[in-house]
Amino acid sequence: MKRKNCCPIAQALGVLGDKWSLIVLRDVIFGKKRHFNDLLASPEKISTNILANRLKTLQEESLLCCCVDPENRRSKIYTPTEKAQDLVPVLVELYKWGEKYNDNVDRVDNPNQAGLF
Structure with a gap:
């Protein structure tokens, strides 16, 4: 994808700036969801x-890999790339920020229960 802006934040938002991309990455990285129906x-x-659109975009941006499920040839498995794994600290900080400044979030006593640590 060709970028018009040289600002790293603007470029990152061009890839991750919609709600669904981060939710999909959260589920693949922390929730260990690997199949379309699990993500759905x-x-x-x-x-x-x-x-389907976000999975395609995340693959095009080299954030997810997709391969055929060896246990079910009609199904695909999505796995995070190193590029996606590099977002873990960012996602953790977003989680902490959201928990700190929002009253209507699901709070957990143990952050491991949220699947983030």
């Missing part, structure tokens, strides 16, 4: 067409 079952209720 997230509590945020992403639609099938948006999920």
Whole structure:
């Protein structure tokens, strides 16, 4: 994808700036969700067409790899790349920020229960 802006933050937002990309990455990285239907079952209720679009975009941006599931040849497995794993500290800080400044979030006594640590 060709970028018009040289600012690293603007470029990162060009890839990750929509709600669904970060939710999909959260689920793949922390939730260990690897299949389309697992990702579709997230509590945020992403639609099938948006999920398919985000998975495609995240693959094009080298954030996810996709391969055929050896146990079910009609199914695909999505795995995070090193580039996606490099976002872990960013996602953890977003989680902490969201928990600190929002009253209507699901709080957990143990951050490991949120799947982030």
